């Protein structure tokens with residue numbers, strides 16, 4: 382819990398590129414940015430809302446997550462938190478599994494999870510209070526990141542760490558991929574009523590140009606096939622489409638991910 386008397390914190394989605402969300406954690410005075418792939422829209426929001434940047438938080442090395450760091454550092458000399466990856470320029474506070482720190486001036490306590498799979502350096506940030514997860518490209522609403530660097534076994538372990546968070550945890554992922562993820566999810570699990578209801582609700586949001594993110598861990602556990610691949614119905618489906626020879630967890634996850642890669 383925050384012990385200061387300042388206003389409660391909010392999280393603002395800053396859209397960037399085609400479908401990225403850069404997450405701005407802020408009060409009335411200060412702000413921290415998660416994964417600033419582009420500095421322009423961040424500087425614009427800081428200026429419009431008269432906020433001072435106090436920290437940069439990075440989840441992994443991809444350009445659409447770190448590209449804006451140099452330009453932000455030109456204007457704001459702030460600490461940069463991120464993974465132990467010398468390929469990312471500007472990190473002042475390299476972080477490992479279990480590390481805890483407080484975001485400067487915002488008083489938000491965060492802990493770090495190592496979640497390799499999408500990339501090997503990928504980390505996620507968890508705020509137990511108020512229950513926020515910043516997970517970059519690891520867990521998406523209705524899906525998960527592609528395995529560019531890690532193995533299915535690594536991603537299985539990483540997603541299990543995220544699924545173990547409380548159901549009420551808000552999932553701030555980095556892309557608006559929800560509808561295309563849920564179309565695939567429906568193909569995988571056509572009898573899941575929670576999923577069908579979610580698809581309709583998220584589709585309405587998109588029709589009104591609203592973000593479908595953040596999601597919640599509880600909702601992901603009931604609708605996201607990449608957290609549900611050991612469900613008998615999903616194992617049956619993978620077997621019936623000829624993608625799974627046994628019913629073991631990691632091969633099932635790998636088969637599901639490969640199916641999604643090929644799905645249009």
Ligand SMILES: [Zn+2]
Nearest residue numbers: 441443499518
């Ligand atoms: Zn990425």
